[in-house]
Amino acid sequence: MEMKTGDSKEKNQMTKASAGTLESGDIFIQIAPSEEDGLQIALDSTVAYQFGEQIKTVIAETLHGLGIDKAEVKATDKGALDCTIRARVTAAAVRATGKDVWK
Numbered sequence: 001m002e003m004k005t006g007d008s009k010e011k012n013q014m015t016k017a018s019a020g021t022l023e024s025g026d027i028f029i030q031i032a033p034s035e036e037d038g039l040q041i042a043l044d045s046t047v048a049y050q051f052g053e054q055i056k057t058v059i060a061e062t063l064h065g066l067g068i069d070k071a072e073v074k075a076t077d078k079g080a081l082d083c084t085i086r087a088r089v090t091a092a093a094v095r096a097t098g099k100d101v102w103k
Contacts, residue, residue, distance in 0.1 A: 014071065017095035020080075020088040027080035029059075029092040034072045039063060045077035058082050062089040066101060 020028040034040055041056050048055075055077055062085070063071065073089075080088070094101055 013098075014068075014096045017092050019091035019095065022076060022078060024078050025080060025084070026078050027055075027085050027088050028076040028078075029085075029088045030074040031068075031089075031092045031096045032072045034070050037070055039069065039071055039073060041073045041075065043075045043077065045075070047077065047079060054082070055080075055085060058085045059089050062086045063093060066090065066093050066099075068093055068097070071096075 014031075014033045016030070016032040018028065018030045020026050022028050039060055041059055043052055043056055045052060045055060055075065059073060059075060063069070063073070075085075077085075090101065093099075
């Protein structure tokens, strides 16, 4: 999935946004602009010991696929599957950037 963007100035515009819930089987994603290069992913999960790296990988891959390489992400996981993580990250990214990736 690719995010359609114009010039690089447009690509860097981002506001704070979130998606998801704190219900069992879901994940709450908060995304915000970052002063630092790269993605800073903070994960709070009861299954972080077993699946933390996989959750962070899915978040990072989804954001990279949407053209977002610089952001702060806070994720509160309640046992979400990878497909749910991708959906919540995509929704938060669309809200944060205003870009419609479904065109």
